[in-house]
Amino acid sequence: MTHLPKLRVGIIGAGIMGRGHAEVLTAHPDVELTAVSRSPLGEAAVYSDYRDLIASGTVDAVSITTPDHLHADMMVAAARAGLHILVEKPFTTTVADADRAVAAIREAGVIAMCLFNHRWVPAYAQAKQQMELVGEPVVGYARKDDTIYVPTEMIRWADQTSCAWFLSSHDIDLLSWLYDDRVVEVFATARHGKLRGMGIETPDAMQIQARFSRGAVATFESAWIYPNTFPTMVDSYVTVVGEDGVIQLDRQKENIQVATAKGYAYPRNMLQRVVHGVPAGAYRDAIHHFVDCARTGTEPLISVESSRDVTAVLAAAHESARTGLPVRLA
Template identity: 30%
Template sequence: MSKIKVAVIGCGSIAKHRHIPEYAANENVELVAFCDIVIERAQEYAQKYGARAYADYKELLAAEKPDAVSICLPNHLHAPASIAAAEAGAHVLVEKPMAGSKEEGEAMIEAARKNNVFLMVAHNQRLMPPHVKAKEILESGVLGKVLTFRTSFGHPGPEGWSVDGRNSWFFDKPQAIMGAMGDLGVHKSDLIRHLLGDEVAEVSAFISTLHKEGTEVDDNATCILRMKSGAIGTLVASWTYYRGEDNSTVLWCENGVMKIGTDPVDQVIVELRDGTTQRYNVGEIATNEKQTTSGIIDEFVNCLVTNTPPRISGEEGLKSLNVILAAFESQATGRTVKL
């Protein structure tokens, strides 16, 4: 079988740490082109992988006609670049948040459908071993119904992560559209929907810029969610966890509690009402400091090889984004927003 020709559009940190090395490690892939507005970044990878470098993604799409692309650009470019790629006949893997608005997300889904290509959103939390294990345990029924929950994602912010440090697009509202909520919050709205197999019905949120100076994007958010099942819980996103990064989720259920990512050794702990405890050491949740394979690239490539529509589809990405957009609406209006 001939290899899948892949182009990576945007050569910042997420491409550097996840997309590029994971494509390079996949035997079904040939990296054919890289694109970055800072052409030197694209050239560096092009040289390393025997590919070509571009500063303009439209030029790349026209010249290379790739089979698939990863969109690793600033948030405001996710929709236009994804739509352009779909129209060029390429399958699309787009970073989260998939778009800046519901309308953009819908336009991306429509472009993929119309051009008969796959659209997948890089919600890697679903594929991390502790979350895979947690889903399995929930589906076994041992814990019964989830009643309440908290899910949180906080770290010191993009300064230490982004290739541009403090000058990163992450802090520029026109490019980022949203801050910690788009960076971290949307991961958790996706995770909680996935784990519970449920949709968010209502959101109330407090969203602020508490500590990052010289930016208009949010650095903290605390949201209260009510699920369609009636379960209620909190979702927290923060760029000001300067010590004690947190990527944990706790689910209180009819028959006990499940703690995910709260223990340094056992990533999933189930404590049942009958006094028994089960501990699972299944591999870590990836963090900025400890990069582990995200699983996203292999999942995407497998969809292409087997011609199977992605589980983490554009539709799924949009449902997770809509929770975050509802939270911003709640902050703006001071009301609870129904989805």
């Protein structure tokens, strides 16, 4: 059997997600983390500019973990250099950026994947397998709400994105996958107030009504002003109603509860956890899938075209929220 060389990976962006990617990648037996941009991570070489990292000749692939609005230029540059690309969600924050990234990726023939890691949550993957039992999708609902810690403390660029870009991107990808369909029209509303009053120009909450090409509908709710006393940082729930049944997915409680003098919590473990010193969970599994695809030249489960469609839905939703009118997708 032919032995494949290790995949040399550079990480562009060394914040929370960059450190998460580094933890998973350094533990992978077939990966060598060789370069990072700006901030040191392990023993990898540090480059002050992502362009220098891409041109260094020390990487076969890049992992892009920068703020949402910076992804496109980095993907285009990496693709033109012949590098494989793993990018955090959302793919981009404009359709024009998404289209030029897809074009560059397909022209270069590199492997690329947006890290919509929810497809690797066991219950969600099982739901995909069970969709035939509930029949043709009719209506769905996906809620993903964060505590106010996220836009005020966890990320410093909340005014460059929104709760919908940050949260509903996951759910739009997930329901589109479960439905095996594409959104063709949206109507959305946004509420400003609390965060604006704190000097952060971004909506407190958004709700998106989406119609799919075969007639099914779905509601995508996102907010990030839950009080920090809420027992989980994220409140996540999904339901899909079909002609013959219903699937419900409640991810708030993840099989462990902890009570201390400081409060009551449900520690998260489905996406990211460490088991006996080894990274595990859907986040790790999704990154490993990309590594396998990049090493073998196999197309990932998540196509860049489907990730472009998520961007198109969210761009239309923000336009609808601005105008108060429904928006059809091209």
